[in-house]
Every structure is written in C-alpha cells, then in structure tokens.
Amino acid sequence: MADRDIRVLVVEDEAIAAEAHAAYLDRLTGFVHAGTAGDGHAALRALAAAVAAGQPIDLVLMDMTLPDLHGLDVSRRMRAAGLTTDIIAITAVRELHIVRGAVAAGIVQYLIKPFTYATFAQKLVQYRDFRLQLASQSAMTSQTDVDLAFASLRTPTDLPRPKGLSEGTLGAVIEFLKHQTVPVSSSEVMDQLGISRVTARRYLEHLADTGSLDRSPRYGTPGRPENEYAWRR
Amino acid sequence: MADRDIRVLVVEDEAIAAEAHAAYLDRLTGFVHAGTAGDGHAALRALAAAVAAGQPIDLVLMDMTLPDLHGLDVSRRMRAAGLTTDIIAITAVRELHIVRGAVAAGIVQYLIKPFTYATFAQKLVQYRDFRLQLASQSAMTSQTDVDLAFASLRTPTDLPRPKGLSEGTLGAVIEFLKHQTVPVSSSEVMDQLGISRVTARRYLEHLADTGSLDRSPRYGTPGRPENEYAWRR
DNA sequence: ACTGTTGCGGTCATATTGGTCACGGCCGAC
DNA sequence: GTCGGCCGTGACCAATATGACCGCAACAGT
Incomplete structure (x- = not known):
C-alpha cells in the first residue's frame, strides 16, 4: 500500500475545476490522477469499474454539489456498497449538518472552496502521512498507535504564517x-x-x-x- | 443540541461489559445511557425505535465483535439507512483493515480493550467537546473552524512521552x-x-x-x- | 476663506527579551 | 568500553515594546 501511488478519482461537475484539481494532484508526489467523474452516478460507475479492473481507487476528491446526487449521498452509497475508499470533501457549502453528515459518512478531510494550492496540498499530504503511518505496522499494537494514526489525519498542521506574526x-x-x-x-x-x-x-x-x-x-x-x-x- | 444530554446506546454482547460501560457513562456529565443492545440486529432496531419515538440516539458505543454481525457491518447498515449517529468503536481486535474500515464507516473514536476509565472518559469528553464546538456556531465560517472541530475530535491527549523527556x-x-x-x-x-x-x-x-x-x-x-x-x- | 496650530494615529528603526536549534558532555545500561 | 538517552550551553532567531517622526484632519484665529 505504501509502495505505490495513491489512486485518486476526481468527482466534480465543472470541467475547469476538475482540471484544476487534477493539475494540483500532478504536482504532488505519491498521488496519481486515476480519472474524473462529472456526476454522482458516473463516480459510482467509475469506482466499480476500477475495482473490476483490479485497480481500485484509494481516494475520492468529492465535490458536494453535483448535478444528480448530493456528494453525501454518493458517499453513503459507496459505504452501502462496501467500499472503504477514503473521501475528501470539497465544497463551498459550510452548513453545519453537512459537516456532521460528512463525519458520519467517513469523510477524512473537508476542504472549503475556494482554497489555495497550499491548503489543498496540506490536506493531501496529511492523508498520505496517515496511510504511511498505518502501513508502517502490521497491526495496531496499542491505543497510542491508533490515536497517533487518527491524529495524523486530523491534526491541523498550521499553514505558513508571514514572519513577525505568532x-x-x-x-x-x-x-x-x-x-x-x-x-x-x-x-x-x-x-x-x-x-x-x-x-x-x-x-x-x-x-x-x-x-x-x-x-x-x-x-x-x-x-x-x-x-x-x-x-x- | 448542546443544551441537552447526549443520548448513548451501548452495543455489547457481554452483559458484564455492557453494565460496566453504562456505569462509566453515568459518571460523566452530559451523557445519558439510552439503552443497551446485545447484538447487531437489536442495535439497529433500537436505533430505529429511538428515531420513531422522536428521541434519536446521538452516539453508539459499539463493540466490534458481536454474535450476529460484525460491528463494521452494523455501522455500514446504519449509514445505508441514512443515520448520521456517531459511533465510537470498542474492540479488542487491532487488525489494520478493521481500523481502515472504521475510518471509512465514519467512526469517530476507536477504543481498544481493555481500557481504563480514564481512557474511556477522555474519548467521550473529546467527543463532547467536538459537539460543543460545532454547536457553538451556526455555520463554519472558515477552513480553520472546520479544522479545529475535526482536531478536537481526534487529537490525542495521550501522547507517549517523546524522546528527551525523563x-x-x-x-x-x-x-x-x-x-x-x-x-x-x-x-x-x-x-x-x-x-x-x-x-x-x-x-x-x-x-x-x-x-x-x-x-x-x-x-x-x-x-x-x-x-x-x-x-x- | 485661508492658514497655522494642535492632536492623534500611522510608520519606522532600534533595543530587548525569550524562543529555538545544534552540538557536546555526562551518566547509566548492556 | 561503547552506546544511547537526557540535559546544559551558547549562538542565532523571532516577536514585541518603545520612542521619534510623519501625515492627516479638525479647529481656531486672522
């Protein structure tokens, strides 16, 4: 798991945004853009196809506002289908119940549009670290190990601050x-x-x-x- | 949401352990023991009944090893049913894919048996803080707010003593x-x-x-x- | 109406102090 | 004896307060 790139599916209905995300991905090492889906059903089909092809998707960058289904619905259907693919939500919506639903749907990161490349990269690197941490040991040997793995996923690493500010x-x-x-x-x-x-x-x-x-x-x-x-x- | 107790369902097949968890809960302020289920199907029924009664469960303490279904399966079915109830996993199993599945199933905390009351309380208090943080504002106003809320959920307070400290x-x-x-x-x-x-x-x-x-x-x-x-x- | 004066906040350079880092030494364990 | 872990040292870095100076608007006097 750790010795190959993380296969990422971009789910985004606006072509320009989708291309931007894919371009961002290419700038990061350890990630590979495995495809783009323009709506929820296409995303589910792409995920199933990837599994069938023996090259399952590891991570989905999911826009929450899609033409057919809400991103949360897509996530729920993925879970119902037994997929453990990780999901990073990308959304301009900041409503509370969406965030709560995202947590319940097993969404690992939550990116608010518009975001800079730095923010985007930070979230993905955090996710990569999380995977590495899990892969580095065959089993969780203690509560601390689990806590550390979870923490590497969700602890905010502070963004670069201009000098002179604490x-x-x-x-x-x-x-x-x-x-x-x-x-x-x-x-x-x-x-x-x-x-x-x-x-x-x-x-x-x-x-x-x-x-x-x-x-x-x-x-x-x-x-x-x-x-x-x-x-x- | 913040002004009432958090209703907790205990899912645990061993009666002694279930009682222990309930007793632990009573010692914490802000939580109320809303029932106990001995297996997966009972848990799902109890959750549905609580919704029907207008008193939905907020949090499930879920043992992973149940007589009928695996705890992860119960979680997936909850998600498939559209429930956004939060879940804290309790398990003696430390296998990697279980942890990965737990993340995907939207499990907010992961407790490894056996645990002390202090560990138990810490995880629940963290969860309570997470809820309070979300409730304290009507909408997420910035990426930082979301990051902070996620962090309060999963930042370990139990870090091992790092090197250089005696x-x-x-x-x-x-x-x-x-x-x-x-x-x-x-x-x-x-x-x-x-x-x-x-x-x-x-x-x-x-x-x-x-x-x-x-x-x-x-x-x-x-x-x-x-x-x-x-x-x- | 014009002009000098006054008062207050913005700006900048500098001093000051604690945080930070890298290295080295000491002490105990194997 | 060597190695690793813990602590101290000193040089460098970072963030703040201070005070002098500048700029702008109101005000008062001519």
Whole structure:
C-alpha cells in the first residue's frame, strides 16, 4: 500500500475545476490522477469499474454539489456498497449538518472552496502521512498507535504564517474580533489585549490583507483618520 | 443540541461489559445511557425505535465483535439507512483493515480493550467537546473552524512521552505546577527547579501539547513575549 | 476663506527579551 | 568500553515594546 501511488478519482461537475484539481494532484508526489467523474452516478460507475479492473481507487476528491446526487449521498452509497475508499470533501457549502453528515459518512478531510494550492496540498499530504503511518505496522499494537494514526489525519498542521506574526497572538486577536459587534480600532485592540499599538496593527493589517477583516477609516475626531476593523462574516 | 444530554446506546454482547460501560457513562456529565443492545440486529432496531419515538440516539458505543454481525457491518447498515449517529468503536481486535474500515464507516473514536476509565472518559469528553464546538456556531465560517472541530475530535491527549523527556523530571515539573496558583513562565520553572530554561521549556511544551497545561503569551514588557503556563484543572 | 496650530494615529528603526536549534558532555545500561 | 538517552550551553532567531517622526484632519484665529 505504501509502495505505490495513491489512486485518486476526481468527482466534480465543472470541467475547469476538475482540471484544476487534477493539475494540483500532478504536482504532488505519491498521488496519481486515476480519472474524473462529472456526476454522482458516473463516480459510482467509475469506482466499480476500477475495482473490476483490479485497480481500485484509494481516494475520492468529492465535490458536494453535483448535478444528480448530493456528494453525501454518493458517499453513503459507496459505504452501502462496501467500499472503504477514503473521501475528501470539497465544497463551498459550510452548513453545519453537512459537516456532521460528512463525519458520519467517513469523510477524512473537508476542504472549503475556494482554497489555495497550499491548503489543498496540506490536506493531501496529511492523508498520505496517515496511510504511511498505518502501513508502517502490521497491526495496531496499542491505543497510542491508533490515536497517533487518527491524529495524523486530523491534526491541523498550521499553514505558513508571514514572519513577525505568532500563532498565539494571532489567535487572540481573531478571538477578540469575533466577539465584537461593532468595528474596533487598533487602539481598542491594544487596550483590551494588553499589547502594543504597533503589534495590534501588524495583526489587524495582516488579517485585513488576507481578507478576514473589513477595514475602513473613521473620521470625525481630531488627528489622522483611524482605521477600524470588523470581522467579515 | 448542546443544551441537552447526549443520548448513548451501548452495543455489547457481554452483559458484564455492557453494565460496566453504562456505569462509566453515568459518571460523566452530559451523557445519558439510552439503552443497551446485545447484538447487531437489536442495535439497529433500537436505533430505529429511538428515531420513531422522536428521541434519536446521538452516539453508539459499539463493540466490534458481536454474535450476529460484525460491528463494521452494523455501522455500514446504519449509514445505508441514512443515520448520521456517531459511533465510537470498542474492540479488542487491532487488525489494520478493521481500523481502515472504521475510518471509512465514519467512526469517530476507536477504543481498544481493555481500557481504563480514564481512557474511556477522555474519548467521550473529546467527543463532547467536538459537539460543543460545532454547536457553538451556526455555520463554519472558515477552513480553520472546520479544522479545529475535526482536531478536537481526534487529537490525542495521550501522547507517549517523546524522546528527551525523563520520567523523574516530568513528575517534578508537574508537581511544581500543581502547587502554583498563578501562571508561571519557563524562567520561573528554571529558577525554582534548578534546571535549564531549555529543559524547562521542553517539558512545559510537552505538557501544553498534551492538554495538561494552558499556555498563553504574556505581553507588556519589551522583548519577545514570554509564554506562561498554568495547570489545567 | 485661508492658514497655522494642535492632536492623534500611522510608520519606522532600534533595543530587548525569550524562543529555538545544534552540538557536546555526562551518566547509566548492556 | 561503547552506546544511547537526557540535559546544559551558547549562538542565532523571532516577536514585541518603545520612542521619534510623519501625515492627516479638525479647529481656531486672522
């Protein structure tokens, strides 16, 4: 299992997106694009055909919004057919019950569109590590082994952060902003979190640049206009 | 979802073990024992009956070795029936393909028999946290939110002691931290225990990673922020 | 209406401090 | 005696505060 490439089926109705996923796959070592299906029934047929041909699919990149069936339905039918093929969900839908259903359907990763190549690669590499971890031993010898394997599947490996920003501070700023109902200025963030104005601004600017925050100037007071930031919902 | 207890069905053919699991459940807040099934078909009937009664089961503690069906088969049939009930597998079997199948069947945790109450409680508490995290927001607003929810489900809190850490020193650090009323920095641990800052940090970081410690940066002074640690109660 | 003044936040360079890493030494085990 | 595991050392890296300076808008006086 570990000594051959992971065969991936792309299930995606939009041709452009499907091609993009396939192109992404080619850039990763250890994965091979084994085909594309444009709707749910085609996906199920392709999976069955691959089994019949003795080259079963290892992993499905499944778009949740398909023309005929919902991605979750396709997943359920796969399970009902006894397939243990792993599934990574790709979706623009962020509804709660979809996530819950995904967990129950045995979906190993959940990618929200739009995503960057870095995010895509991270999720797939995590999955590859998970397989390697399982393959490296013939049996789970202890609870710890199982926990580690599961963890390698689901522990987020933090995405590259620009220099000068720390994990903890960034989290604190985000957490603070999420709880605000009105836009806040960098001074307010400084006071509330006990950090300096300069530091507060660095994080706010970064979040605004990456699109997580709305930024707008605030007039009416003496002095240079003050930028105020609001969490984008 | 978050404001009521989690209804749990115990599926276990050995009466003694089933009773033990139920007793364990009673000791945990937020969980309620909703019934016991002695084999696979009984489990499926109980699940359907609970749905019909308007009190669906939230979680199944499923033994894998049942007299009639394998636990994985029961899980697959649940999925085929459209149930999104979560499943925690309990098994003495450690074979690889069982673990792989469990992932595909949407099994959220995997407990290996025999286990202690502490291990049992840890897995269930993790699951409870996962539910709370999902319930705390109406929709997943970002990839990070989804990642965090998945991580809270499967991050091991039971990491083996990594290399470079000794039993004795670890115990000393824990003992010291337990007696502190305010968070301490690695420098303070260094001074008090007479070990180097690097060593102190190794242990503090490990404990923080495993969830035994809370870690937060301390601002207000020039220089890189200092992490302070507090024993989590 | 124009202009200088004032006040406040943005910007930048620098000092400061703790985190991080690689290496080496010591001690116990086999 | 050698090897491996644990810890300390010191150099380097990273993240923050500080303070001086700049820019912009309001305000007041002419």
